Amino acid sequence: MAQRTTTPRAELHTHLGAAVDPVIMWTIAHRQGIRLPVKDYWDFEDMITMGPDKKNRGIDDMDKNYYHLTELIQSSPEAMEETVHSVIGGGYRKCNLVLQELRFAPMKRNRTGERDLDFIILAALWGMRRAMIEYSQVTAGLIIGLDRTFTPAQNAITVEKAIRYKTDGIVGVDILGPDRDTFSMEAHAPLLKHARKAGLGLTVHAGETGNLEELRYVVRTIRPERIGHGLAAVKDQKLMKDIVKQGIVLELCPTSNLRNSVVKDIAELRTIIRTFIDNGVRFTINTDGPEMYRTSVIKEEKFLLAQNIMNEKEIAQCMEWAFKAAFVKPKENGKK
Numbered sequence: 001m002a003q004r005t006t007t008p009r010a011e012l013h014t015h016l017g018a019a020v021d022p023v024i025m026w027t028i029a030h031r032q033g034i035r036l037p038v039k040d041y042w043d044f045e046d047m048i049t050m051g052p053d054k055k056n057r058g059i060d061d062m063d064k065n066y067y068h069l070t071e072l073i074q075s076s077p078e079a080m081e082e083t084v085h086s087v088i089g090g091g092y093r094k095c096n097l098v099l100q101e102l103r104f105a106p107m108k109r110n111r112t113g114e115r116d117l118d119f120i121i122l123a124a125l126w127g128m129r130r131a132m133i134e135y136s137q138v139t140a141g142l143i144i145g146l147d148r149t150f151t152p153a154q155n156a157i158t159v160e161k162a163i164r165y166k167t168d169g170i171v172g173v174d175i176l177g178p179d180r181d182t183f184s185m186e187a188h189a190p191l192l193k194h195a196r197k198a199g200l201g202l203t204v205h206a207g208e209t210g211n212l213e214e215l216r217y218v219v220r221t222i223r224p225e226r227i228g229h230g231l232a233a234v235k236d237q238k239l240m241k242d243i244v245k246q247g248i249v250l251e252l253c254p255t256s257n258l259r260n261s262v263v264k265d266i267a268e269l270r271t272i273i274r275t276f277i278d279n280g281v282r283f284t285i286n287t288d289g290p291e292m293y294r295t296s297v298i299k300e301e302k303f304l305l306a307q308n309i310m311n312e313k314e315i316a317q318c319m320e321w322a323f324k325a326a327f328v329k330p331k332e333n334g335k336k
C-alpha cells in the first residue's frame with residue numbers, strides 16, 4: 001500500500017479511545033489480564049468499532065457502549081505508550097498524516113485514582129516521541145481532555161498536568177464528553193483561561209448536539225482557537241458571523257456525526273457543510289477516531305466528494321486551514 005505519493009495531510013480531531021487498531025487493543029487487554037466480555041477476537045472487533053450498519057442513538061450511547069471499554073484497556077502507562085505510538089505511525093502510513101493532534105482524558109485512564117496521572121501522560125508523550133523518531137516526517141502533539149463528567153476541581157488537576165508537560169508535547173486542552181446536567185461551562189471558563197495564559201491551545205467540544213446556548217457561550221466568552229464539531233451554529237446566522245470574525249476553526253467529523261445520529265442523514269450533512277461554506281466558516285475534516293468508525297481522513301474526503309457535498313478545491317482548502325489551525329507546527333522534511 002504505497003501512500004508516499006498522496007498529499008501530506010493534517011488531522012486535528014482524533015480521540016485516542018477511538019483511534020487504535022482493534023488488533024493492538026485485543027493484545028494489550030490480554031497482556032494486562034483484563035477480563036473481556038467476549039472470547040472471540042471478531043466479537044471484540046465488532047464491539048469497539050462501528051461499520052456503516054451500526055448507529056448509536058446519540059453520543060451518550062457512544063460513550064457508554066464503546067469508550068468505556070477502550071478507555072479501560074488504555075488505563076496503564078504501558079498501554080498508553082503503545083497505543084499513542086501506534087496511532088501516530090498508522091496515520092502516517094495510511095494517510096500521509098505529517099501532522100497529528102491526538103486527544104485523550106487522562107482522568108478516564110487512571111482507574112479512578114489507582115494509577116498515577118503523571119505516568120499516564122508521560123507514557124503517552126514517550127509513545128508520541130518514539131513515533132516521531134521512527135516517522136521523522138511527522139509532527140505530533142497531544143491535547144489533554146477535561147471531561148463533562150468531572151467536577152471543576154477534578155478538571156483543575158488535569159489542567160495543571162497539561163501545563164506541567166507543555167514543553168514535552170502537550171499542545172492544548174479540550175472539554176470532552178456528552179452533555180451532562182451537572183456540567184457547567186461557566187464554571188470551567190477560569191480553567192480554560194488559565195490554560196491559555198500558560199500558552200496552551202484551546203479547543204472545546206461544543207454544538208455537537210443541539211446545545212446552542214453552550215456553543216454561544218463558548219464562542220463569545222471562552223473564545224477558543226478551535227471548536228470540536230460546532231454543528232449547532234448552522235441555526236444561528238449571527239453566531240456563524242462571530243465564529244468567522246474571531247477566526248475560530250471548526251473541527252468537523254462527518255462519519256462520526258452520522259454514526260452517532262447527531263446528523264440525521266447525508267442530506268442534512270450536506271446542508272450543514274454547505275451552510276458553513278456559504279457563510280465563510282472555516283473548518284477541517286477529521287475522523288473523530290479512525291478505527292472506531294472504520295474510516296480515515298482520506299476516506300472522509302472521498303465520501304464528501306462522492307456525495308457531492310464538497311469539491312476537490314474546497315477539500316484542499318480545508319487541509320490548508322488544518323495546517324494553519326494546528327497547535328503544533330510541521331517540521332521541515334526529514335529533520336528530527
Ligand SMILES: [Zn+2]
Binds near residue numbers: 013228
Ligand atoms: Zn470528538
